[in-house]
Amino acid sequence: MNKVNKLTVLGRAVGGRASAAGIGLTTQRRLLQPAMLGLNSASKLQRFPHKLAGHFPLPALAVSGTRLLSGLAQDVPAEDPVHPKKFLPNDVVLYQYEACPFCNKVKAFLDYYDIGYKVVEVNPINKKEIKWSQYKKVPILTVDGEQMVDSSDIINKLFQRIHPEKYLDSVPDGDEERKWLGWVDNHLVHVLSPNIYRSASEAIESFDYITTHGNFSFTERIIAKYGGAAAMYFVSKKLKKRHSITDERAALYGAAETWVDALKGRKFLGGLEPNLADLAVFGVLRPIRHLKSGRDMVEHTGIGEWYSRMEAAVGESSRIKV
Ligand SMILES: N[C@@H](CCC(=O)N[C@@H](CS)C(=O)NCC(=O)O)C(=O)O
Known part of the structure; x- marks a missing residue:
């Protein structure tokens, strides 16, 4: 593949400012200073106290989040009653492109469940960081050395390990949840590129x-910034045609409103908690939220309130900086 083609592959994977990037408390602070954690992290600890142990797989950390927060970490039940079987991986590594929507699906899941993960940013031009794998796309997740590929498969596998008692097929809203998961992969992701490369300035x-x-050398960065923006500007017009989009923003706003309608007045599709x-x-939306297209979407549709609830529910990134 020539460089321009490679850049367009990267460009399809795109997004904007990832709100989770570059923030996050160190795992040590999570452990040592729970009382100092912000509201998001505190509420996450209350919801997923067992996940704290995901960063520190020590038996003593199988604690009630409420008790931990009130400084009574030593007075704890041995077992978390909500999630009796614990999923406590020691080493989770995400091979990704920072702006890839599929990678961002996986990150939202890991962040929500507070599973600590390291990130390896893959160079989209030579992909040397994933040479070891037969799979040539991102995301790839390794969990204690086990390779998982494809965002939906990764999420399903992790979900099953976190909730071995739940099967998507058997939960009452399983069909609704699956329908909308399919909609994300088959519709929503295709609306993004035509929007974020809609004009020369948006492409840049x-x-x-x-x-x-991303992971670029200095020269690659210069070529990618302008070459990639120009290439994707044209490619996005083709994608627009392929996915029968006539007006990019109308398609984006339509998708946002479709999602708001699907909520049927509920806090989340999952009800009181996100599913x-x-x-x-x-x-998928998080990387574009602070680009012009994402700002327009929030301004012109009713998705903003749900988005803010999701930001609060997902909380800070559980990425471990190395
Ligand atoms: N179905 C896959 C799609 C993954 C995918 O297409 N990833 C893109 C990046 S967004 C990719 O790696 N493309 C190949 C390349 O960059 O060479 C998933 O859900 O993970």
Whole structure:
């Protein structure tokens, strides 16, 4: 593949400022200073106290989040009654492109469940970081050395390990959840590229993000920023045709309103708590939220309130900086 083609592959994977990027408390602070954690992290600890142990797989950490927060970590039940079987991986590594929507689906899941993960940013031009794998796309997740590929498969596998008692097929809203998970992969992701590369300035804004956060050498960065933006501007017009989009923004606003309608007045599609479809929609939209297209979407549709609830529910990134 020539360089321009490679850049377009990258460009399809795109997004904007990832709100989770570059923030997050260190795992040590999570452990040592729970009382100092912000509201998001505190509520996550209350919901997923067992996940704290995901960063520190020590038996003593199988604690009630409420008790931990009130400083009574030593007075704890041995077993978390909500999630009796614990999923406590020691080493989770995500091979990704920072702006790839599929990678961002996985990140939203890991962040929500507070599973600590390291990130390896893959160079989209030579992909040397994933040479070891037969699979040539991202995301790839390794969980204690086990390779998982394809965002939906990764999420399903992790979900099953976190909730071995739940099967998507058997939960009452399983069909609804699956329907919207399919909608994310088959519709929502295709609306993004035509929007974020809609004009020359939007294409440059998008590539500015990609090249700042991606894994590029200095020369690659210069070529990617302008070459990639120009290439994707044209490619996005083709994608627009392929997916029968006539007006990019109308398609984006339509998708946002379709999602709001699907909520039927509920806080989340999952009801009082997000389900996998909430996490997938949020994950895909998070990288574009602060680009012009994402700002327009929030301004012109009713998705903003759900998005803010999701931001609060997902909380801070559980990425482990190495
Ligand atoms: N169905 C896959 C799609 C993954 C995918 O298409 N990833 C893109 C990046 S967004 C990719 O790696 N493309 C190949 C390339 O960059 O060469 C998933 O859900 O993970």
